[in-house]
Amino acid sequence: MTNVDVNTRVERVEKLPPVSNQIQEKIDAFGHEDNAFAIGNLGDIIRKHRIWKECFPRIEPFYAVKCNDVDPVIRILADMGLSFDCASKIEIQKILDLGVDPSRIIYANTFKQSSFLKYAAEKGVSLMTFDCEDELEKIKKVYPEAKLVLRICPQSNYKVKFHLGRKFGCHPLRTSELFQVARRLQLNVIGVSFHVGSGCLETGAFAEAIEQSREVFDIGLAMGFNMHLLDIGGGFPGKKIQNVETNITFKEIGRVANKSLDKYFPGNNVRIIAEPGRYYVASAFTIAVNIITKKIVMDEEIVQPNSTECGDDPTTENKPVRMYVINDGIYGCFFECFIDPRCYVPSHFKSIDKELYNSTIWGPTCDALDLIIDNVKLPDLSTGDWIYFKDMGAYSFPTISTFNNMPRVNEFYTCERQLWEEVYQP
Known part of the structure; x- marks a missing residue:
């Protein structure tokens, strides 16, 4: 790929010293200045992408912009070929300004301001999530050509640090009602998405959510929708310092999730994506x-x-x-x-x-x-x-x-x- 001018602000070195040494060098260099500062190692992000491709060869990462949207981060992710999960007009605009094609963006906010939705329509960002009837009515009015992904709230007793289901997602037992509304409005539902919760503490949460997604997927197929996309959301660990509450690793999640995907979504007929955020940038x-x-x-x-x-x-x-x-x-x-x-x-x-x-x-x-x-x-x-x-x-x-x-x-x-x-x- 071609080098980008903005990343001239990135210091390139043959070998990085320990981060404590890097910090001390900055302290010594700036002398009397005492403002807080951050050191971002973009090489760590590149290594994380290597690991992602090894652990999830079937899954396309759509980086969650809300997690860290500083320019050097989103730019190097874009230049590595990642796609993006955006939650607002400004986030979409930031990613489009990098030269990313609109097809590499999912508008993954189930509650979309009408003017933001109009902007997505104008820019051709057609892939987006929904989880309620009101959102479908809004999309019908503003962007009826959108490609819709039904977000479900997985029903699970597995432990996560922060459950998202109180605000986001449709209960799996109510999905047929939303499919009926989408069919009445002649909207194009193409897939299912979920998010196990932020800070997943047990790998079984992914397996159970994938199984429930298969059931919802089949409901959509039976109702005549061309279902061909599964979005397994986020919740992947990204810290080097292990959380004291759990010993699970990203690779363990990969093994469990891949086994479930092979069981419930075998072959290559379904496109599988995810929305990792902290996995790529935390460390x-x-x-x-x-x-x-x-x-x-x-x-x-x-x-x-x-x-x-x-x-x-x-x-x-x-x-x-x-x-x-x-x-x-x-x-x-x-x-x-x-x-x-x-x-x-x-x-x-x-x-x-x-x-x-x-x-x-x-x-x-x-x-x-x-x-x-x-x-x-x-x-x-x-x-x-x-x-x-x-x-x-x-x-x-x-x-x-x-x-x-x-x-x-x-x-x-x-x-x-x-x-x-x-x-x-x-």
Whole structure:
């Protein structure tokens, strides 16, 4: 492929040093500057795509733009030939501006603003999801030529961190009603989609959802629709640091899902796609933050959650707690900490044999909800010290707000030259 001018901002090196060394180099280079910054390793994304093709040879990845939409990321994914899952007009526009053909986009938001739907029609983005009658009526009015994918809500007892079924998807037992509405409106339903939930903790969730999709698929076929697409959604792990709640890996999900696909969707008559987001980008980014304030308090002085009194738990041992305020938080790249405490693990530059202390890390804003991690063991740190967090590529940059007008993290991008040249021929 042809090199693109925008990626001249990507530093290409023969071999990347450990990320701790890269961070220290940036700290040394910028001297007195103390703003938080991120290092994005695009080579990690290239490696992830290699693994995807090995584990899912039948499945086309439609990258979920909402997960991380910074330009170097979506551009290199586009240049590797990926397709895209978009949720809004702006996301569609971003991907089209990269020169991606509209056929490589699925408008995978079951609730579409009419003006956004009109934009999709104007641009020829015809593949899209739905899960209710009202959405079908809207599509009939605005874009009757659309190619529709019925999103179901898989019924399962398997564990996931965040269930999506309360908001998205149609119960499998109600799908025949929606097929009837689509047939009455003369709309073109071509497939079924599902999402097992964000942070899948058991591989069986994919197997069960694929089986239920087959049943819905057959209902559509029996009602005369040309069903030829299955979308298995997202929920694939992407962190290098394993989640303490589960030991499942991406490759294990691949083995289970492929077995079910071979059983329920054998052959090549059905096109199979997926909507991975964090799988591709989570481990590609590390964020370095500066400690802007250190505060030591005693356990008994801390107001506990859901309490109006300090130290109201008589079983609590009165020990000092080191509170560290850093210069990025939940209104910056750490939004996931608001809904998933302890989802990131802090690293530091201190000796590993240093004594560890009970610590809490806060974000910089004037909001007591701006909590990064509570009750974590760290060595004694000081104002001005740097710490860093790995696996920060998913749902970090797109969620940055302007609250308190705190500065946005600076971004630096790097890639090993050999990996870069797999995508961009010299």
